[in-house]
Amino acid sequence: MAVDSADYIFLLFFFFFFFFLFSTLIFFIFRSSKKKPARSPPSPPALPILGHFHLLSSALPKSLEALARRYGPLMQISIGSSRFLVASDAATAQQILRTHDVKFASKFVFASSHHNIFKEAEFVNAPYGAYWKFMKRLCMTKLFAGPQLNRFSHIREDETMKLLRSLWKCHRLGEPCDLSTKLTVLTNNMLCRMAMSKRCSGSDHQAQEIREIVRDTMVCAARLSFAEVHGPLKRVDLFGNGKRLRTALRRFDALIEQIIKEYEDDCGEASEEKDVMDILLETYRDPNAETRLTRDQIKHFFLDLLIAGVDTTSASMQWAITELLKHPHMLKKLREEIDSAVGSTRLVHESDVPNLPYLRAVVKETLRLHTPGPLLRRKCNSNCEINGYDVKVGTNILINAYAIMHDPGTWEDPDEFVPERFMAGDGHGDGHHMELKGQDFHFLPFGSGRRSCIGVAHATIVMHTAIGGLIQCFDLEGGDKVDIKVVTGYSGTMANPLVCYPIGRLNPTVLHVK
Numbered sequence: 001m002a003v004d005s006a007d008y009i010f011l012l013f014f015f016f017f018f019f020f021l022f023s024t025l026i027f028f029i030f031r032s033s034k035k036k037p038a039r040s041p042p043s044p045p046a047l048p049i050l051g052h053f054h055l056l057s058s059a060l061p062k063s064l065e066a067l068a069r070r071y072g073p074l075m076q077i078s079i080g081s082s083r084f085l086v087a088s089d090a091a092t093a094q095q096i097l098r099t100h101d102v103k104f105a106s107k108f109v110f111a112s113s114h115h116n117i118f119k120e121a122e123f124v125n126a127p128y129g130a131y132w133k134f135m136k137r138l139c140m141t142k143l144f145a146g147p148q149l150n151r152f153s154h155i156r157e158d159e160t161m162k163l164l165r166s167l168w169k170c171h172r173l174g175e176p177c178d179l180s181t182k183l184t185v186l187t188n189n190m191l192c193r194m195a196m197s198k199r200c201s202g203s204d205h206q207a208q209e210i211r212e213i214v215r216d217t218m219v220c221a222a223r224l225s226f227a228e229v230h231g232p233l234k235r236v237d238l239f240g241n242g243k244r245l246r247t248a249l250r251r252f253d254a255l256i257e258q259i260i261k262e263y264e265d266d267c268g269e270a271s272e273e274k275d276v277m278d279i280l281l282e283t284y285r286d287p288n289a290e291t292r293l294t295r296d297q298i299k300h301f302f303l304d305l306l307i308a309g310v311d312t313t314s315a316s317m318q319w320a321i322t323e324l325l326k327h328p329h330m331l332k333k334l335r336e337e338i339d340s341a342v343g344s345t346r347l348v349h350e351s352d353v354p355n356l357p358y359l360r361a362v363v364k365e366t367l368r369l370h371t372p373g374p375l376l377r378r379k380c381n382s383n384c385e386i387n388g389y390d391v392k393v394g395t396n397i398l399i400n401a402y403a404i405m406h407d408p409g410t411w412e413d414p415d416e417f418v419p420e421r422f423m424a425g426d427g428h429g430d431g432h433h434m435e436l437k438g439q440d441f442h443f444l445p446f447g448s449g450r451r452s453c454i455g456v457a458h459a460t461i462v463m464h465t466a467i468g469g470l471i472q473c474f475d476l477e478g479g480d481k482v483d484i485k486v487v488t489g490y491s492g493t494m495a496n497p498l499v500c501y502p503i504g505r506l507n508p509t510v511l512h513v514k
């Protein structure tokens, strides 16, 4: 029987259809037979409910470092119901912070954020998305980077001079000086004035009130982060810290709302110099702004700046001075450098810093040895592979910057204070190549990648000039009275306030400011 053309086309179609079906089936069978089971990083033996809580001390970065020596540079840790991957060496950090930066551009949050009265308004904890990108761009173009910072230089000079004058007063009266408090007042007032110069003069009660509220907020939030061990009960406010946190945040809300209203009442007044609040309120009012800011977002942004920027900078300066007091030959070397580069008729100025390599090395070594941000948080937003292990969407990551910056494979005598390691030609390794902005994954005091610190330029200018000015103008006698004990816990601050006895060398009030 002859096959007509319609039957022929039908047969051809039939053949190709089954060929396609068959090959698709084979393809999927073959692929699924090759699919490997998920590979998870190693993990220490865990207890039911507590997880690895029993293996961790209150000096968290240090105990994680000890575990990493046994379980490797990427390990799984669980605390109560929360699970984390912990990265503890430079190569693993580089994969997370550079190779897969976008996949890890969000952060996980602790139980404390549940008590935040400003819902969805955070910047530091904001997920990687339109709002965070908009604010980051604003910070880097209009607020805290490069030439933008110069317009706040008079505030920095003025506040540094106030600090030096107050020490000169202690010298004249022969009184001890609580340098910890004075340095915190310095960093708080600088940020408050940069942020809202029109309402916080730095000498009025508002800056002080803000400092107290921010301190309360940080203490409660830190206590609440330990609630992770309560597992499913972590949202229950067992010890009342959540309530205290909400009270502190309401006080902040009332204070900053009043400040915003005062700005709004003055908005008709021409102002030559814009502060951070002016710029944010302009964006808030702009109907064509790419992202419309809410009032809560503006308020929370200030809170974020103060939480992230005040104690970090002041604690680092306290550590620098403490280490110099413990190592008089380094203090002498630094003073000689300042005396020869700056002289004795004017005060160390921001523009002197490029000519003060030992001062820069002291600052870097302080940030390496006593980093105030020892654990970097990230959350994985897309499946990927790190060190040959599968990392799934939603995984919480901790990068142990403390362990990386104390790694004996990179740093000779890692627990010693040796600024020389950051000087060219001093025979202490190649630390002099390492800059502060996180390009080298062995040295991460300000983190790295998209979520790295926005305040690095401001913080380092302040540290260089304040430490330089203190060493230039005073012999700070601390001797055995200086207590170098570290507070155990997340950030490794000093256990007791740094109290010293300033003896005047150069009177700051008669020195020229360049």
Ligand code: HEM
Residues within 6 Å of the ligand: 123, 124, 125, 136, 144, 304, 305, 308, 309, 310, 312, 313, 316, 367, 371, 372, 373, 374, 376, 377, 444, 445, 446, 447, 448, 449, 450, 451, 452, 453, 454, 455, 456, 458, 459
């Ligand atoms: C010595 C002083 C400081 C140190 C050591 C420090 C360190 C850090 C570190 C380690 C991070 C996390 C980075 C990461 O996860 O990769 C961070 C984030 C941040 N820092 Fe700083 N910081 C300091 C001062 C400041 C100052 C003065 C400001 C404000 C002007 C500031 C604002 C911020 C903000 C807003 C973030 C969050 C950035 C984001 O999530 O996108 N910091 N800082």
